[in-house]
Amino acid sequence: MRKVIAAALMSVAAAYAWPAVANDGLMKIINDPKQWGIQTGDYANTRYSKLDKINAGNVGKMQVAWGFSTGVLRGHEGGPLVIGDIMYVHTPFPNIVYALDLNNEGRIMWKYEPKQDPDVIPVMCCDTVNRGLAYADGTIFLHQADTKLVALDAKTGQEKWSAINGDPKKGETNTATVMPVKDKVIVGISGGEFGVRCHVTAYDMKSGKVSWRAYSMGPDDEMLMDPEKTTVLGKPVGKDSSLKSWEGDQWKIGGGCTWGWYSYDPETNLVYYGSGNPSTWNPSQRPGDNKWSMTIFARDADTGVAKWVYQMTPHDQWDYDGVNEMILTDQQVNGQPRKLLTHFDRNGFGYTLDRVTGELLVAEKFDPAVNWASKIDMDKSSPTFGRPLLVKQYQTLEEDVNTKGICPAALGTKDQQPAAFSPKTNLFYVPTNHVCMDYEPFRVSYTAGQPYVGATLSMFPAPNSHGGMGNFIAWDNTKGKIVWSLPEPFSVWSGALATAGDVVFYGTLEGYLKAVDAKTGKELYKFKTPSGIIGNVTTYEHKGKQYIAVLSGVGGWAGIGLAAGLTDPNAGLGAVGGYAALSNYTNLGGQLTVFAVPD
Amino acid sequence: MKNKIRGWLVSGVLPASALLLGLSLMVPVAAVAQDATAAAAAPEGGKTKDELGKYTLPDGTPTYFIQPDGTIDWYAYSGYRRYHAECHVCHGPDGMGSSYAPALANSLKTMSYEKFMEIVVNGKREVNSSQNQVMPAFGENNNVMCYLDDIYIYLKARADGALDRVRPSKREDKTKAYTANENQCFGRPG
Numbered sequence: 001m002r003k004v005i006a007a008a009l010m011s012v013a014a015a016y017a018w019p020a021v022a023n024d025g026l027m028k029i030i031n032d033p034k035q036w037g038i039q040t041g042d043y044a045n046t047r048y049s050k051l052d053k054i055n056a057g058n059v060g061k062m063q064v065a066w067g068f069s070t071g072v073l074r075g076h077e078g079g080p081l082v083i084g085d086i087m088y089v090h091t092p093f094p095n096i097v098y099a100l101d102l103n104n105e106g107r108i109m110w111k112y113e114p115k116q117d118p119d120v121i122p123v124m125c126c127d128t129v130n131r132g133l134a135y136a137d138g139t140i141f142l143h144q145a146d147t148k149l150v151a152l153d154a155k156t157g158q159e160k161w162s163a164i165n166g167d168p169k170k171g172e173t174n175t176a177t178v179m180p181v182k183d184k185v186i187v188g189i190s191g192g193e194f195g196v197r198c199h200v201t202a203y204d205m206k207s208g209k210v211s212w213r214a215y216s217m218g219p220d221d222e223m224l225m226d227p228e229k230t231t232v233l234g235k236p237v238g239k240d241s242s243l244k245s246w247e248g249d250q251w252k253i254g255g256g257c258t259w260g261w262y263s264y265d266p267e268t269n270l271v272y273y274g275s276g277n278p279s280t281w282n283p284s285q286r287p288g289d290n291k292w293s294m295t296i297f298a299r300d301a302d303t304g305v306a307k308w309v310y311q312m313t314p315h316d317q318w319d320y321d322g323v324n325e326m327i328l329t330d331q332q333v334n335g336q337p338r339k340l341l342t343h344f345d346r347n348g349f350g351y352t353l354d355r356v357t358g359e360l361l362v363a364e365k366f367d368p369a370v371n372w373a374s375k376i377d378m379d380k381s382s383p384t385f386g387r388p389l390l391v392k393q394y395q396t397l398e399e400d401v402n403t404k405g406i407c408p409a410a411l412g413t414k415d416q417q418p419a420a421f422s423p424k425t426n427l428f429y430v431p432t433n434h435v436c437m438d439y440e441p442f443r444v445s446y447t448a449g450q451p452y453v454g455a456t457l458s459m460f461p462a463p464n465s466h467g468g469m470g471n472f473i474a475w476d477n478t479k480g481k482i483v484w485s486l487p488e489p490f491s492v493w494s495g496a497l498a499t500a501g502d503v504v505f506y507g508t509l510e511g512y513l514k515a516v517d518a519k520t521g522k523e524l525y526k527f528k529t530p531s532g533i534i535g536n537v538t539t540y541e542h543k544g545k546q547y548i549a550v551l552s553g554v555g556g557w558a559g560i561g562l563a564a565g566l567t568d569p570n571a572g573l574g575a576v577g578g579y580a581a582l583s584n585y586t587n588l589g590g591q592l593t594v595f596a597v598p599d
Numbered sequence: 600m601k602n603k604i605r606g607w608l609v610s611g612v613l614p615a616s617a618l619l620l621g622l623s624l625m626v627p628v629a630a631v632a633q634d635a636t637a638a639a640a641a642p643e644g645g646k647t648k649d650e651l652g653k654y655t656l657p658d659g660t661p662t663y664f665i666q667p668d669g670t671i672d673w674y675a676y677s678g679y680r681r682y683h684a685e686c687h688v689c690h691g692p693d694g695m696g697s698s699y700a701p702a703l704a705n706s707l708k709t710m711s712y713e714k715f716m717e718i719v720v721n722g723k724r725e726v727n728s729s730q731n732q733v734m735p736a737f738g739e740n741n742n743v744m745c746y747l748d749d750i751y752i753y754l755k756a757r758a759d760g761a762l763d764r765v766r767p768s769k770r771e772d773k774t775k776a777y778t779a780n781e782n783q784c785f786g787r788p789g
Contacts, residue, residue, distance in 0.1 A: 074698075118731065121731060121733035127698070128731065438766070442684070444684070450737075456680050457687075555699060560692075
């Protein structure tokens with residue numbers, strides 16, 4: 001174990017001697033607002049564009065400029081990339097890649113369709129979504145459902161190399177995008193509902209060889225944790241910090257999956273991401289804090305060694321995965337400039353941390369309905385500092401006991417659908433769910449490659465509220481306060497976009513693309529696309545004109561239950577009409593819609 | 600305490616999975632023996648009940664039985680729970696379907712018991728230009744196979760409109776024979 005860490009530290013030293021410049025190309029693209037070079041908009045995950053030709057004054061006149069059918073009828077998450085004059089569009093399984101020529105009305109330049117065993121489909125929890133492609137150094141990176149990572153020549157679609165990141169027969173799959181950093185590609189994995197012990201892996205961008213791999217739980221050497229140097233809330237994590245928090249060998253099927261978004265700070269050279277739920281959903285089968293599931297990780301990009309960690313939901317009882325994006329901003333806090341990390345967790349708390357040290361600054365509910373914890377203990381002298389203060393009534397520790405009225409539901413106050421940040425308003429724009437649940441855990445046995453869930457749950461719109469299942473909110477991360485909130489009939493499952501034109505865009509499950517005023521939330525525009533939107537809104541400029549692009553194609557977690565409609569057991573069956581099925585509003589689809597303001 | 604949290608009468612009987620581990624979990628095992636089942640109304644339609652607590656039609660097909668006061672048979676209740684643990688992530692709540700898997704509360708209006716078994720055990724694959732639907736084979740998954748009849752019976756009750764989209768609140772008790780059978784299925788000591 002020590003050897004591995006020593007080796008890892010040595011390569012840190014090596015990195016200093018050899019300045020990593022491999023990704024200047026991608027940095028340039030990211031810094032050019034006319035292109036959209038990375039799924040998250042930038043390394044900081046702000047999803048903010050400096051483009052302002054479409055703005056609060058003229059967005060009302062926006063019209064559809066062109067569209068493109070992907071040919072696939074499943075949940076479409078993520079969004080297109082725009083590199084130079086080419087747009088790259090991906091699909092859910094079978095994970096087709098299209099290169100569209102923007103100089104030629106979107107003509108297909110090349111198409112890549114991988115051959116994947118359809119047996120991967122049913123081991124993907126919650127639909128066959130894929131959150132998009134990545135680009136660096138003339139290469140398109142596709143991480144397929146079956147965990148094959150493929151490097152394609154961006155000009156021709158020819159395969160350069162491929163690597164296998166996991167085994168679908170054990171329930172290891174992929175839904176996430178990858179993040180190119182310097183000379184590496186950072187890659188996550190899914191399978192928390194199948195008892196997979198998940199990890200983050202860095203592949204060498206040129207060869208596809210593994211540079212480092214860091215598990216979410218297990219021995220320190222396999223987690224790339226340094227007992228003395230890796231810190232949690234300012235203190236060293238200590239030896240075997242993960243192993244001590246599990247009983248027996250349960251950590252070996254412990255989950256902690258890494259299917260969310262990744263951010264990167266070139267100044268600190270740290271990669272940030274969150275780990276998912278511990279397996280199973282039945283907490284009684286895994287006593288302990290289950291570290292480091294439900295954790296924010298800051299890892300060195302070159303070595304993978306963790307600099308700091310923070311576990312948000314120790315011993316999860318509700319499936320509140322910690323995978324949502326970490327948004328990196330430089331803002332004033334109490335008059336001091338701070339390097340911040342803001343994270344909207346599934347558990348319903350919005351966290352603001354110092355991203356250099358991992359210091360916890362703010363943790364407040366971003367939906368008032370959240371009830372499983374009264375608050376996060378912010379008292380630094382308290383033995384429970386940084387931990388949620390649980391509300392007994394909403395604990396699910398007893399097998400075969402149905403705990404009622406827990407808010408949020410397992411899909412979280414917010415799932416992966418990414419928020420946006422505008423440096424002009426200093427506000428975060430957050431797509432949220434407003435859904436609660438009853439949760440009944442029970443004993444399950446583990447079989448490799450078979451579901452390992454262990455709980456029955458039923459979901460319903462947050463009671464005593466506006467009756468809808470979502471809100472789109474503006475959030476002040478330094479105060480931990482909601483600034484405005486727009487009620488939505490369904491969960492908002494689309495990634496937001498903020499622009500220098502003082503407009504914020506998001507999609508809805510009925511299929512609307514909406515534009516609202518960044519300051520007030522006032523609706524400025526909406527258009528109903530052919531299918532529900534769970535994709536993320538993108539913008540780019542081509543030949544002097546700004547465009548807004550979004551994928552439609554309802555599905556994903558949102559396609560479960562929402563397709564059937566959710567019932568509020570407390571409201572009785574008569575209320576079902578109020579929460580009518582999404583299928584009354586939209587249908588399956590797979591389409592890219594591109595908008596512009598006419599000249 | 601359990602009774603209070605549940606908010607409904609459990610007649611001292613605990614669901615299957617707690618029982619399996621009852622001893623180690625401090626479950627009051629003695630309570631299990633207190634079978635307080637009310638005298639059930641006579642099943643209609645020639646349904647018969649075996650010692651496991653399972654009702655069958657004259658042709659041997661498993662079926663549900665719901666008493667006039669809403670009390671449902673153990674299998675249908677157990678099926679409700681197992682369905683929502685194993686099937687719900689694709690087939691949606693209450694058998695209502697999702698954007699990528701059929702509504703079984705509808706499918707079972709026409710699908711036979713034998714066909715249902717066959718699909719659950721072997722899986723199903725419909726991959727073509729218009730759809731990518733694959734159901735895995737559950738033949739080796741005890742969490743499903745040990746409760747096949749339970750799940751079928753629950754879904755059949757949904758398909759026949761006998762059971763609404765609500766969590767069943769009143770149910771018959773679990774029998775000792777059912778527990779013994781369950782233990783045997785999981786290969787656990789009875």
